[in-house]
Amino acid sequence: MVVLEAKDIKFIKNGRRILDIDTFTLREGEVTALIGVNGAGKTSFMQILALLQQPTSGQVLFKGEPAGKKNLLPLRKRMAFVFQQPLLLDMTVRENIETGLRLRKVAKKEIDRRVALWLEKLDIQHLADGPVRFLSGGEAQRVSIARALALEPEVLFLDEPFTGLDSPTRGQLLLDMAKLLQGTKMATLFVTHDYAEIPYLAHRLAVLDQGRIIQTGTPRQIYERPKNQAVARLLQWVPFRSEMPLLISQKRGH
Ligand SMILES: Nc1ncnc2c1ncn2[C@@H]1O[C@H](COP(=O)(O)OP(=O)(O)OP(=O)(O)O)[C@@H](O)[C@H]1O
16 A cells, blocks of 8 residues: 655756656555665655655655645654654653654553553663663664654654664664564655665665656665666675575565
8 A cells, every 4th residue: 555655746946956756655564765876865855755845846645645734744743753863852761752642642541551662672671761861872773763663653764774873783773673664554765875774674675866766676676687877886885785685575575
């Protein structure tokens, strides 16, 4: 099922075409990785999909409902973000996870249930009542993931969430994240500059080049058959790409 759909998106700034995307979809239960060189338009496109930025023309549909001024806020409440910087409030871990739920007027009992659940799933129960100020980078990112997932969003945006973490911390968090996303109904967009992360999380891959989506498919399809020179060039630095585990693609029988 298509959860989020972008149609005929054009985004023009200072007379320059930043984005020109005919069609793009995020589907239920699927993680789509979006890659492209610096300046390709990933952030702009993510902001448009997250309804944080209005395109010059075109439409974003949420489960078939066109997003417009009237339904912007209720639709945004059905989405959640994890950024490269955890952007935590100067409170305890527990309070950080609770805040978004309170803003959405979730009942106290349900807040307690969800906070306990996501503290456990992210393995941060022991940090719950301490201030976020003293957390390591990896712990802070776990809190920001728990905060996003506790909202039970229908769409999840992951904006380079593992960048800046050391290798073992990142590896463990990637594996934990893959487990957490398995079997959920969320439609997830995953922007990353580290292509080695893709096979662990992404079912689909979309390549953005100069504002256009130039190829979509499973990671394996794209690694094995890049559509043109631009895609091949982009992926040429992926280490050992032919031997990569491609965990999710294999499990799903692609
Ligand atoms: N509001 C704006 N006004 C003018 N130019 C903009 C605006 N937003 C983005 N751009 C330009 O659009 C292009 C795409 O930017 P964007 O940040 O979306 O790319 P990106 O793929 O996310 O890059 P990076 O990987 O470096 O974050 C860039 O050339 C940027 O300078």
